[in-house]
Structures are given as C-alpha cells and as structure tokens.
Amino acid sequence: MxxxxxxxxxxxxxxxDLASRDGLEGLTIGLIAxxxxxxKSGVFAHFGSREDLQIAVIQEYHRRFEEEVFLPSLxxxxxxxRLSAMYxxxxxxxxxxxDSGCMYISGAVEYDDRPGPIRxxxxxxxxxxxxxxxxxxxxxxxxxxxxxxxxxxxxxFEMRAMVLALHHDAxxxxxxxxxxxxxRGYLRLIDSYRTPSSESTPQRxxxxxxxIEAAR
Amino acid sequence: MxxxxxxxxxxxxxxxDLASRDGLEGLTIGLIAxxxxxxKSGVFAHFGSREDLQIAVIQEYHRRFEEEVFLPSLxxxxxxxRLSAMYxxxxxxxxxxxDSGCMYISGAVEYDDRPGPIRxxxxxxxxxxxxxxxxxxxxxxxxxxxxxxxxxxxxxFEMRAMVLALHHDAxxxxxxxxxxxxxRGYLRLIDSYRTPSSESTPQRxxxxxxxIEAAR
Numbered sequence: 001m002x003x004x005x006x007x008x009x010x011x012x013x014x015x016x017d018l019a020s021r022d023g024l025e026g027l028t029i030g031l032i033a034x035x036x037x038x039x040k041s042g043v044f045a046h047f048g049s050r051e052d053l054q055i056a057v058i059q060e061y062h063r064r065f066e067e068e069v070f071l072p073s074l075x076x077x078x079x080x081x082r083l084s085a086m087y088x089x090x091x092x093x094x095x096x097x098x099d100s101g102c103m104y105i106s107g108a109v110e111y112d113d114r115p116g117p118i119r120x121x122x123x124x125x126x127x128x129x130x131x132x133x134x135x136x137x138x139x140x141x142x143x144x145x146x147x148x149x150x151x152x153x154x155x156x157f158e159m160r161a162m163v164l165a166l167h168h169d170a171x172x173x174x175x176x177x178x179x180x181x182x183x184r185g186y187l188r189l190i191d192s193y194r195t196p197s198s199e200s201t202p203q204r205x206x207x208x209x210x211x212i213e214a215a216r
Numbered sequence: 217m218x219x220x221x222x223x224x225x226x227x228x229x230x231x232x233d234l235a236s237r238d239g240l241e242g243l244t245i246g247l248i249a250x251x252x253x254x255x256k257s258g259v260f261a262h263f264g265s266r267e268d269l270q271i272a273v274i275q276e277y278h279r280r281f282e283e284e285v286f287l288p289s290l291x292x293x294x295x296x297x298r299l300s301a302m303y304x305x306x307x308x309x310x311x312x313x314x315d316s317g318c319m320y321i322s323g324a325v326e327y328d329d330r331p332g333p334i335r336x337x338x339x340x341x342x343x344x345x346x347x348x349x350x351x352x353x354x355x356x357x358x359x360x361x362x363x364x365x366x367x368x369x370x371x372x373f374e375m376r377a378m379v380l381a382l383h384h385d386a387x388x389x390x391x392x393x394x395x396x397x398x399x400r401g402y403l404r405l406i407d408s409y410r411t412p413s414s415e416s417t418p419q420r421x422x423x424x425x426x427x428i429e430a431a432r
Contacts, residue, residue, distance in 0.1 A: 021329070101325075101328065106325050108384050109317075109321070109325040110325075113237070126389070157378075157381060157385075157401070158377075158397075160381055161374075161381035161401070162373075162377045164377060165374075168321075168324055171329070172325075172339065178373070181369070181374075185373070185374050185377070
C-alpha cells in the first residue's frame with residue numbers, strides 16, 4: 001500500500017474501534033484526529049466529511065462481517081448445511097464481539113428514528129444479510145432438507161430474533177448462557193420444519209455451543 | 217395534588233417524552249428547563265440531580281408498563297391464559313410504542329457498556345418483568361397446560377427474542393408484518409410444549425394480531 005492508503009486504512013481502523021465503543025454517532029473527526037495524533041484537516045484529506053467517514057466505517061464493518069461469516073459458509077453444500085454454517089458463524093462472531101457489541105444492532109437503535117444516508121447504509125447492509133439467510137433457507141427447502149411448506153420468512157425472523165436476544169442478554173444482562181439457548185432454539189426451530197430424509201444431513205447439530213466454547 | 221406535586225409530575229412527563237425520543241442519555245436538566253419554561257434551579261428543586269431525574273423516568277416508565285401490561289393479565293386464570301395475556305399485552309404495548317420505541321430495549325443498548333446506577337435501575341426493571349414471565353410459564357406447567365419437562369427458561373428466552381425482533385423490524389426496517397410473525401412464532405412455540413389436555417384452554421390463539429389490528 002502507498003503511504004496515503006496506509007494512513008486511510010489506519011484512520012478507518014481507529015474509527016471502527018471508536019464507533020464500536022461509542023456508537024456511530026459518537027464518531028467525530030476531532031476524536032479521530034486526537035486518536036491518530038493528526039490535525040483535523042489531515043483526517044478531512046482522507047474522508048471529505050464526518051458522514052463519509054461514518055459510511056466508510058459501516059462498509060468496512062460489513063466487509064469484515066462477510067469475510068468472517070458469509071464467505072466461509074459458501075464452502076458448505078447448498079441447503080441446510082449452508083444455512084446452519086451461516087448461523088453458526090454469525091453467532092460465533094457475536095460471542096467474539098460481546099465486549100464491543102454488534103454495529104448492526106446498536107446502529108439499529110441509534111438510527112431507527114434518524115432518517116438519512118447513515119441509516120440507509122446500515123439498513124442496506126442488514127437487509128443484504130437477511131436476504132442471504134432467506135436465500136439459504138429457500139435452498140434448504142428446494143433440496144428437500146426442509147418441508148415444502150416451510151415459512152422461510154418466519155424461520156429467518158425467529159433466527160434473527162434469537163441473535164438479538166443473544167446480544168441483549170450477553171451484553172446488558174451479562175448472561176453468557178444465551179449462546180446455549182440459541183443452539184437449542186435453532187435445533188427446535190429446524191426440527192419443526194425438517195423433512196424425515198434430512199435427519200442424516202451433515203450438521204444435524206448447529207454446534208454453535210461448541211464453536212463458542214472454543215472461542216471462550 | 218398540591219402545586220409542588222403537580223409541577224414534579226409535569227417535569228416527569230416532559231422528561232419521559234424527551235427520553236423516549238432521544239434516549240435516557242439525551243436527557244439533561246437544561247433541556248427539561250427549556251421545555252418546561254422553568255429555570256434549571258426550578259427543576260433541581262424537584263430532582264436533586266440529572267441522575268435522580270433519569271432514575272425517576274425509568275421508575276415511571278416501569279409503573280406505566282406494569283399498569284398497562286402486567287396488572288390486566290392478573291384477571292386471567294393462572295397458567296397459560298395468564299402467560300398469553302402477558303405476552304399479548306406486551307406486544308400490544310410495543311405496537312403502540314413503535315414511534316417512540318421501548319425504553320427497556322433502547323436503554324439496554326445505551327447502557328450495556330456503561331455501568332452505574334442508571335444501568336442498574338434499568339436492569340432491575342427488565343429482570344422483574346422477565347421473572348414475572350418465568351413465574352407465569354412455571355404456573356402453566358404446574359397447571360398441566362404445558363408438558364412437565366418444559367424448559368421454561370428457553371420458552372421465555374424465545375418469547376423475549378421475538379419482542380426484540382418486533383422492535384427492530386418495526387422501527388428500523390419499517391416492517392409492520394413483524395406482529396403477525398410474533399403471533400405465529402408464539403403459537404408454534406407454545407404448541408411444541410402444550411399438553412394434549414390444554415387444547416381447550418382459553419386463548420388457544422394469542423390473538424396479538426387481532427389486538428394489534430384494533431390498535432392500528
């Protein structure tokens with residue numbers, strides 16, 4: 001990387017760290033300049049405005065999310081194995097993020113009543129992930145892993161709901177058992193839609209609990 | 217009410233309104249004084265500090281939550297009818313609150329990384345409600361409405377998860393179908409734990425959807 005690109009990447013890293021701690025609204029050019037021991041105009045040379053920086057932070061967060069959660073799941077076969085891998089990866093990332101929190105979830109509360117480009121950017125990232133989950137669930141139906149009349153929207157709603165509860169319970173209540181609850185809830189959920197022939201499908205168990213145990 | 221009590225109640229009302237809009241951290245004595253057309257020292261005469269006011273707001277929010285959601289459910293018989301009434305009332309309150317948001321949920325994200333008396337107060341209110349739900353679920357087992365080996369902690373975790381998703385989807389995504397999803401999810405959840413004899417229990421259907429339809 002050229003020097004300019006390196007500085008830009010370092011600013012973005014510091015901004016991501018600050019936003020994870022104080023929220024996207026807590027991010028100011030002044031704070032970043034202080035953290036980077038740069039002048040404010042030095043920061044502005046790389047990001048034209050505070051809003052540009054906030055949006056770049058969301059995009060970088062999303063890039064990492066995809067790299068860590070979505071891309072590895074593509075190695076799994078279509079259908080239920082891939083859906084389970086996506087979910088397990090998502091839950092695992094959450095357990096790693098317990099101290100900083102998830103930008104999609106804290107961002108939703110920060111921006112649910114603030115229309116504008118930042119909310120739009122966050123929303124488009126959240127919806128992209130939701131669509132990927134729906135697509136995987138539909139594939140699981142198509143491949144005969146889940147029954148044909150599976151309500152995939154309902155399935156994904158309940159999957160997402162439990163991740164919100166994990167974030168809430170682990171961070172606010174301080175209850176680390178929430179991960180085991182997700183594991184049980186996902187199994188119960190899948191079992192209620194599973195076809196008899198899919199019992200032998202790999203990843204019968206989500207094994208988030210195992211993944212999480214390893215991450216502890 | 218005496219004049220002083222009236223003023224205190226009016227300050228609390230304005231503070232509750234502000235906190236619903238901007239979060240508990242957005243609440244300042246200065247803003248309240250401006251809203252009330254009072255001096256700051258006038259506000260301080262009723263609430264000794266900003267923190268006292270924030271805590272009073274949480275307590276008032278909780279009082280209203282109990283009055284609206286918990287107390288009416290006590291008219292229902294012990295067990296599943298009461299548990300369903302509590303849940304329906306909770307969901308209904310959420311649909312009324314879509315524009316302002318739920319202080320327990322936004323507060324959890326605001327304070328999950330800020331220890332102190334405000335977080336403690338919020339947490340104790342959230343836990344009180346969670347315990348009430350657990351108690352009702354245990355009664356439903358005791359009265360034979362749910363199977364003896366029902367994992368009540370799991371049941372209540374999944375119930376709470378869907379309420380978090382309702383708040384997220386209705387406010388951030390702008391999806392009002394989330395209420396129908398909760399209705400279906402709760403039925404599926406209860407059906408997986410229900411005893412055959414409880415089929416005739418009143419409130420076979422949660423009917424949140426009906427309640428919500430009426431509230432629209």
